[in-house]
Amino acid sequence: MASTTTTPAFKPAVVHTENEGLGYEKTTAELDDATGKIFSVNDVDLPQGYYKSPYFWGSMGAIGLSISCGVAGFSFIAPLLSFVNADIGPSENITWVALTYTLTGAVGLMIVGRLTDIFGRRWFFIIGSALALLGSIVCAVAPNIPAMIAGETLIGLGSSAQLSFVFAVSELVPMKHRLLANAYCYLWLILPNAFGPVIGYAFHYQSSVGWRGSFYVLIAMNLLCTLSWYFFYYPPSFGQKHGPGRKMQYLNEFDYIGTLIATLGLLLFLMGLSWGGSVYPWNSAHVIACVAIGFLLLVAFFFYEAYVPLKEPLLPMHLCKNRDWLVLILIWSIGASVYYAFALIWPQMVAALYSQGHGPMWSGWASSVVGAGITLGEILAGVSKKKMHWVVRFVFPAGAILLACMATCTPDTPTRAIVLLLLGTTLIGANECLTSTMATICIHDQRELGTALGVGGSARSFVSTLCGTVYTVVLSNRLAQTIPNQVPRALVGAGLPESSVAGFLTAYTNGTQAALAAVQGLNPTILGVGTRAYQNASADAYRTVFLTTIAFSGVGIILTWLIPNVDAKLTNEVVVQLSERANGGILGAEAGISSVKTA
Secondary structure, three states: EEEEEEEEOOOEEEEEOOOHOOOEEEEEHHOOOOOOOOOOOOOOOOOOOHHHHHHHHHHHHHHHHHHHHHHHHHHOEEEEEEEEHHOOOOOOOOOHHHHHHHHHHHHHHHHHHHHHHHHHHHHHHHHHHHHHHHHHHHHHOOOOOOHHHHHHHHHHHHHHHHHOOHHHHHOOOHHHHHHHHHHHHHHHHHHHHHHHHHHHHHHHHHHOOOHHHHHHHHHHHHHHHHHHHHHOOOOOOOHHOOOOOHHHHHHHHHHHHHHHHHHHHHHHHHHHHHEEEOOOOOOHHHHHHHHHHHHHHHHHHHHHHHHHOOOOOOOOOOHOOOOOHHHHHHHHHHHHHHHHHHHHHHHHHHHHHHOOOOOOHHHHHHHHHHHHHHHHHHHHHHHOOHHHHHHHHHHHHHHHHHHHHHHHHOOOOEEEEHHHHHHHHHHHHHHHHHHHHHHHHHHOOOHHHHHHHHHHHHHHHHHHHHHHHHHHHHHHHHHHHHHHHHHHHHHHHHHHOHHHHHHHHHHHOOEEEEHHHHHHHEEOHHHHHHHHHHHHHHHHHHHHHHHHHHHHHHHHHHHHHHOOOHHHOOOOEEEOOOOOOOOOEOOOOOEEEEEEEOO
């Protein structure tokens, strides 16, 4: 007969877990390893009132604010970089404002995930939000571009923790409610994703503070986020995970060499890809050296992790043997790469094909379609309860097909483009939420949620950057063909002297009325013909990019048939419990004591 005894919170003599959908017990002798003691319990064993506690909902608020701040740190300012450069520049290093955010976030996700698994999450999340707060202040008062780059670097470092929301929220709720919890987090993306470009344009065109207003908003958001982490979020600490007096042991045994190799490899490889075709030519030594050395370092990292005996590896290699997890991470990454293709290309397409005859705010609203669709899909995915693998098998191919159909759009079909884009990105957004959640469920040891999802997040950034580079190269190469082949012929046919064609192309790219007025022989009729020819040539180039997405989405469609059915794992297991600030006891428990059923 079962009896009820009392044991200190977070240190149960026996813990009932339901990993892999099977109930089993582990004693304290089996719990002490690299990721610490197991805290998993059935949610029916949680104290009454646990989910109503202000600490639980305060933590959920901190997680939601965190993802909102992490995304807004880039989405608020990305559409305004040209205005920033005109105001406090000009500088040829303006691209680093965006690049440094991307690089630091991609590298930091893996490191933050592993470190928080071992040492506890609380202070990493607090410090991460504090860094983003500091970076927002630096950007808000930046007198020049180098200061902006420094501030965005701090924001990027902070986003490494802020965007680690998937494992932060997943471990606080029962396995069967993880998808719903992630959908809740995506509600917080409505502001930065759906309205980020609009907010940026509104501050620039309709306020006296200009682009700095975006950072004023970001300061307030990061301040509230930091305070929420500090006052409400109390997951298991290092001492509760490993016992007292062992911190130096774990610090000494941590995989510093592997971390350095992985960091340098990711930084160099992603930096080389981001530089190519924009900052430097693809055949330049800067690009080739960064890509080649970065790739070799990443290969060396995997060999190092696999064959060097490490007590605390950055990447436990047994994760790479988990086929279900690998497949889900790949589909997650490929889905994100399809999204990033349109996040990069669509605003340019709006400016080139559809902005004529509309005010600047129209471009801001139109550019928001991608983020709005992705966020809507991420939220709607939360209604799925069973058969998630079949949902992915529908939403991913359907979304990919709709986005590929963007190749049918012309300068005369802005409505078709917006509808296709909204529907396609909504389906891809649903895939984002489903695959990332299923990846958390397929991890054999739930104490490694941070490590597995941190590695997954870095892989997602890696694949997205790689695919985004392909799309950018395809677009630039096609524009280099379609514009010279179509625009000069149309201009000369309309009566523009051949000697003025080069000047028109330069002036049109510049986009100012003064530059166009200086073109000899140009009149309104010829300008109209040239504008239309430029739009048609651009549409042909964008069409190629949309067709290129099929190559990547095709791989994703094949992989959807390899994903597992996780229905059996949608159990009542809760991986960790929060504690109260006052006494360290589980929320709702009296005097820091919780009841644990023992045999």
